Amino acid sequence: MVKHITVNEPLLSLNCTLGEGAVWDTRLQRLFFVDIDQRKVYTYEPGSGQHGYQTFDQKITSLSGLQDGSGLIAAIDTGFAYIPFSSLPFPPDGSKRSIIPINVTAKCNEKEKRFNEGTVDPAGRFLSGTLGFEHGSKDGRMFALEYQNDGSHAAPLILDSITCTNGMGWTADGKTMYFTDSWIKEIAKFDYDLSTGKMSNRTTFSILPDEFGEPDGMCTDAQGGIWSARWAAGKVVRLTPAGEIDVVIDFPKAWHMTCCVFGGPDLEDLYVTSAASDYIGDDLPDRSDGGALFVVKGVGYRGVERNRFKGSLGSFSK
Template sequence: MAPKTIIQQESLLQYQCELGEGSLWDAVRQRLYFVDILGCKIFTYEPSTGKHGYQSFDRNVTALALLEDNTGLLAALQDGLAFISFDQLPFPPTNSPSTYKRLNVDITHLEGFNRFNEACVDPSGKRWIVGTMMHEQGFPGSAGGGLYSISKSGDGLTAELLLDQLTVSNGMGWTKYNKTMYFTDSLRKEIGKYDYDIDTGAVSNKVIFSNVDDEELGVPDGMCQDDQYGIWSARWGSGKVIRFTPQGEIDLIVHLPQALNVTSCIFGGPNLDELYVTSAREGTTAEQIKRHPSNGDLFVVKGLGFRGKERTRFQGSFLA
């Protein structure tokens, strides 16, 4: 049976991000956070009031995570990790320059490292799985991307290398009983599945979940999951988000004709049934922008018939 297709023409917020990414729903505050990596911004959107805005930072912010103590956000930066308190993300936002607390983490980058990219807290809440991406010249001979398990240790963080020889680390998720981790390696156009030990955080025994090589379906980027443990994969270069069943079948395609580079997605809203989708203008020509004028905007898709899973929050406090 052919997958169902849902078309969303209009964008929600017209920010035209250079590299919109990192969508994250805060169910406590009922707010959406996302980033413009190249624009060095964190955006905040409050659906209940329609208020939105952004704070600027002095370097790329690539990924976000919520904390269990509800004091702020963990952030992956281009060259490190940080804690950003909610006091530094006033809402509505101000024009004051934003500050953050750099976190002490002992990490040795692989040869060919470019910057941090995607990150996701594992189901235990004890580990923040953070990926890096290779320098453009590093592939395929020496792919410099890595995947690290970050955990709290005293006043700092420890980093354990889980995977190496990666291209661009991207979307992650876990199966129902936390025994398997999904991980996206974008330039290889694959989503892998790994045995995951929830007690130790170890990964092993990779198998391919999806390696769709179809220009119409684009390159896999960020992902989220619904409460049936389906995978929603944002697809760079195609204007689409694809839903995979847990068995790996494509059963639904969300098409955003006005965008091209779709980068991340997350369920939000009071009932976690609204799909928020980021996009990016990076890597597009003037002709492509003409054909996809909302590239770089934020979209919301309603009426999908699915509810999302709230992201796990990281255990630990960084206020002191």
């Protein structure tokens, strides 16, 4: 039996052009996410109901927490950066705040539009990849940012020939990695070596029919399920470890669902970001909630805490 859930109202109507990159901080009990095109990082605190954003000079495309609790690691349009929490006052004052670019050789080349999704692996590396300029092109690459003992960083290339880098996740033992290659509509599986970060033996985990659009961001739950936000479909689906759909969440007034993450005190609330609904054609349905933030309660599953980057802002403050 497939469980169907319909979400008719957004949590926050934000008019994001490209909402993305959601991460839940269990220590602060706050949700962080981005609007890539508007260069914003949002903060939402369910306990108080407060929310706000800061605007930056660079496009920030994805976020993860730092193990030392001092801020966030981020993929920016051209590479990697730290965002200290001091640059995210809450509520914000509207001024532009600084981020700290990380000096590594991993940069976009002339075939790559920008960096996109990023996620920390169970060993504390921040994996992030790019997308090409043309839909369907395989010009994207992925890098694994690592913090070195001397305070420097390295970001070796770990995967190439990607269409559009998107959601990633790991099984509980860290031995299997899921990776979303959006423009070919595939969620792939790799054997994953935690000691080296090497990905090998790629196989297809899921390719869904056209009615489910393209897979975008994803997260995992405590039972090994994969939750996939679906671009150009107005849906989030849960895939069992066998790759079968057993939950479908519909968002009738949004179209591009971009990222999902479990949050809340018990990691039982599913937060979903979206992008503006550039829906065209005749007899258009009402997709006026594109760009909003949604929360889905009562899905019947508990999430797992996101991994944190084993790096530190300390080397930049000396």
